[in-house]
Amino acid sequence: MKKLLVLGAGTAGTMIVNRLRRRLDAGEWDITIVDHDDVHPYQPGFLFLPFGILSNKQITHSRHSYLPDGVNFVIGDVDLVDAATNAVTLTDGRTLGYDYLVIASGTTPRPDQTPGMLGSEWHRSIFEFYTFEGAKALTKALEQFDHGRLVVHITDMPIKCPVAPLEFTFLADAWLRKRGLRDQVEIVYVTPLPGAFTKPIASKALGSMLDDRKVALESDFLVERIDVEKKALVSYDEREVPFDLLVTIPLNMGADFVARSGLGDDLNYVPVDKQTLQSKAHPNIFVVGDASDIPTSKAGSVAHFSVEIFEENFLNHIAGKAMTGAFDGHANCFIETGNGKGLLIDFNYDTEPLTGKFPLPVVGPMDLLKETRANHLGKLAFRWIYWNVLLRGRPIPISTHMSMVGKNPASANPTRPNATPAK
Amino acid sequence: MPVTTLNGHEIHVNEEGFLTDPTEWDEELAAALGAQIGITLTDEHWNAIRFLRKDFAETGETPTLRRVSTVGGIPIKQLFVMFPQKPAKKMAYIAGLPKPVGCV
Known part of the structure; x- marks a missing residue:
């Protein structure tokens, strides 16, 4: 056997x-x-x-x-x-x-990996939402939060579901607006990346969505520790970002x-x-x-x-044969953007997330990198697919390898940044 | 890939100015690359740059800041002092290596 x-x-x-x-x-x-x-x-x-x-x-x-x-x-x-x-x-x-x-x-x-994170403010003013317990604790904190600085923070890359912190920010913005509290809350998005996301076209699109929502972006910020007394993130280059409510993505390991x-x-x-x-x-x-x-x-x-x-x-x-399949790094993610809308991104090792259309059988094409109601419904529907189709190992009508069909090539995307040295 | 000339070296670079062929690099070029981004290389800088080159030769990947700190023995805080604001990117640029995979 x-x-x-x-x-x-x-x-x-x-x-x-x-x-x-x-x-x-x-x-x-x-x-x-x-x-x-x-x-x-x-x-x-x-x-x-x-x-x-x-x-x-x-x-x-x-x-x-x-x-x-x-x-x-x-x-x-x-x-x-x-x-x-x-x-x-x-x-x-x-x-x-x-x-x-x-x-x-x-x-x-791993909140234990950043000094101060698991200290006296953990689950008082410092939260995460990547665990069930964390998300539940944050639910209570948000219910009581009606003014001050909400800081959404990524400790370091890579993280699981790298779009989730942006989604959280968009949802928090929409939620606060709905409750009439948005004017009393300052939202800051703190990331070790140079922009809102990793790749240029998506970073630009998502970055302007942060601007539209009046979310301040603190980029190239690598946290060294959390100053619990001051309630502030402190970076290795000694910048400080104070918070009243910190929603952090701890180091992933x-x-x-x-x-x-x-x-x-x-x-x-x-x-x-x-x-x-x-x-x-x-x-x-x-x-x-x-x-x-x-x-x-x-x-x-x-x-x-x-x-x-x-x-x-x-x-x-x-069976002693050569392995002929080659994974291309294909990823396909719905990004919830609040107010019943969402985005869709589709990319792999070599192709960054692009604009255009994503062909789907039966339901029809979905818009890429563009906020639509259909993308939000896709995200919600995915939960059913996950439990009933995906985990069971049943086929899903999405190609395993990324396809360029419907995508606007990077050269056609006017948002591509200019070539600049690493300044 | 565009070809450019820096201090008499003909080099292949990507759209962000990073060398695409690490074998075109030498220490003289590193000094010129450092000058491009306003960094004068001291012994301390060389220590980091040489670690990057050695680690890349062994693993085929540009080391992350974490790795330069834990394996190379240079504290991250010090790297931020030596290569202000964007140490991972700046070190790789001077060392003639690809940008470390920031991951998506």
Whole structure:
């Protein structure tokens, strides 16, 4: 009996076992998946909790109900991967052997990594919304917030769902306006990036949306610490941004067991071939979802597209054939912009998010990088698709590889910045 | 990719002025690149630039600030003093390496 062991029953891990259980002979292959609990969160839903748009029930289900028959589900914390002996040890002492290992343990916000963040102001004036508990705590704080400085802050890149802090800002602006409080609140967006987003065209489009909403942008700001007395973010170059309410995206890091096992980089992400997702150090280890170091967004859409490539590659690999599929870094994200509207971006390793149309069967084309009601409805509809289609490993009519159909090429986008040296 | 000439060196650069071929780099060029962005290279700067070159040769990636700090041993705060405002970008520019992957 051959053993496939998957660490992490989140978006990527759940899709993988659903797909591979159908493809691998049950008489020949034992499949086991490990996670630390039995609660599967719909992570994009965390963004909506503080604004009362979604309820608790809509965003958490049990992990086991999304796992197919014929897959062993082990609840436990991973202590160590011993790649030399092909064995994984759990913190309770159990050992799980494997022939092939998939690391799908994701990335996690780590407020402990910034001095002052987890201090006396944590969950008093400092919040995050990337965990269920964090989003719930923030919900209460927002209810009581009626004036002052709201600072939305990214500690460092990369982060899971890099558009979420912008979405939070747009939603907060709309929410405050609706309550007649916007004039009493100053909103500041603080980022280590040179602009609102990573790539020029999207950064320009999203940056002007911050301007339209009178949100101040503090760019190139790398936080060193939080001054708890002054209630201010302090950067390495000694700039200070005071806040009354801070919504921060803490440093994101891969799982600690990755570091303990000597498999990670300085943020605990596992170095892989960016096209096959195979570990650079160990050919029988693959890393899918947010846990790897591939240079694209850490997002569910990326996990989904890459799982499709991984599935075929893995079947070839175990059959002793060459892996012919090559992941292109495809990401496709709805960006909620408030007032019942949203944007859509679609990009990959080589092509930045562009303007234009995104063709979709049945529902018709969606506008790229443009606020529309349809994009908002797409975002809301996606929750149903996630639970009922995506996790189950059923096909979605969106191409795995990014397509240029409908997109305006970068040269045709008038917003492209001029060539300037790194001043 | 555009070709430009700097201090008698013919170099290939991208639209932001970063070298696209790290082998066209040498230390003399680094001084000229530093001057382009108003930085006079001291021993301390060289320490960082040489770490970047060495790490890139080993890993194939431009190291992040975090890595220059944890592996290269130069505190991030110091990097901000030496290469004001945008240390990751400025170091890579002078070292003739691609911009570190800021990630999307």
